[in-house]
Amino acid sequence: MAQLRIPVTSLDHVIGDENAAVTIVEYGDYECPFCAAAQPIVKQILARHGRNLLFAFRHFPLAEMHPHAEPAAETAEFAGSQGLFWPIHDAIYANQHRLNTPVLIALAASLKLSPISLRDALATHRFLRKVQADFAGGVRSGVNGTPAFFINGVRFDHPLGAAGLPAAIDATMRVAG
Amino acid sequence: MANILPKGAKAPDFTLHVTPDQALSLREFAGRRVILAFYPADWSPVCGDQMSLYNHVLPEFRRNGAELLGISVDGAWCHQAFARDRKLHFALLADFEPKGAVAKSYGAYRDQDGVCERALFVIDEHGMVAWSYCSPLAVNPGADGILDALEALPPMEKNDGTAQNPRHVA
Known part of the structure; x- marks a missing residue:
């Protein structure tokens, strides 16, 4: 089972409580339609579990396939350097259908x-x-496509992809108490 | 799941079409390390399919002195269209006729489905299997196992110094 090799640190972009019992790390690509589709699912999980959760997003641009994914990730880092990672993150996904440098x-x-x-x-x-x-870091942790989620350090493999995430988080929450 | 060739086995030689008019043999890679990635079929309907992922990890494989070869039972014309569509920078081999013969010699053929297993082999510079792994068909195994296996090998006497594209050095 693929394990997250790079722990969440202060270099990561995170939402939630650093001491939460459950940590989700997403590796995503701003031009990947499956990642955009996972956005509302992640939001729903964050709304439901709030402070009991730590969510981190890391970049995994498949640049050969998605020519705007890498500049989009660089843009998110630029905004992040000025404290605006999450607003631009949401804005980029909301505008995925028309992504380009302008x-x-x-x-x-x-x-x-x-x-x-x-x-x-x-x-x-x-x-x-x-x-x-x-x-x-994603490659070394066994990221095998986007989006890839790690729940408490273990890669989440599900036939439905991100759609299976809420139930898995609920189950992990129950175990974590 | 199939019983694939284990670590320590001699990697069977093969000659397969890499384009409709060109063939490639494993023995041409003698003295170098080779990653063989058997996979079920071209055209998986997802972004991060296994071959596209490896395309992005290629500089890392080459930095470890290894060349990557993808193998499926798809024909050379199909591979050509797939490689062009996904902008792949490595060779796809057609285990097409007799169908799956090379996959069978590595224990990586699924008789019930008529396709290759999702099986990975790292072959060392002496032509021996240094590592192998068979993933459940539906699970893209990622690249971590390959990189771990390459790093666990002793340093090579000479590095082939394949040119890299620094833009994608991950």
Whole structure:
């Protein structure tokens, strides 16, 4: 069974309580339709379990297949460096159908982030190393597609994919008390 | 699940079509490490299918001195279309005629379904199986097992220094 090799640290983007009994780590790609479809499921789980949960998102862009996935991940890191990771994360998924660099810059601008700084950050790939580090860690942990979820460090394999996640989290919560 | 060739077995040689007019033999890789990834079929209807994932991990495999070969019973024309669609940068071999013969020689053929198992083999520079793993058909095994196996091998005498695309060095 594939195990998460990179523990959640202060370098991660997280929602919830660091001391929660249940931790979910998602490896996702901003241009992957299955990841976009998983978004409301994750939101539903967060709404239901709130503080009893820690959720972290890491980048796993399949750049050969999804040409905008890597710049989108870099944009999210850029926003994250200014404390706005989650707002841009949601905005990118909401605009997945029309993703490109001008849209990414417009989304950043709508969050009052500097379009010029973002353009420079994308041109110089300032945040690419962080994105690639997420990807490399995901590969070593057995990420086998996107989205990939790890519940308390164990890869969640389910025939229905993310649709099976709420029941699995409920079950883990019961065990964790 | 099939009984695939275990660690320590001699990797059976084979010659298979890699394009409609080109064939490739395992013995051409003598002195180098090879990853054989048997898989059921081209065109799995998901983004992160096994071959696309490996395409993104290719620089990491090559940094470990290993070349990747994908093998299924699909024909060479099918492989060509699939590789082009997914922008694959490694060879797909057609175990097409006689169907599944190479997979059978590795114990990685499913008679009941007429396709290859999802079986992985790391073959060392001496042509011996250094690691093998058979995944449930529906579960993409990922790349962690392959990378662990490659790192567990002793350092090679010479590195082939295959060119890398730094953009995707993960």
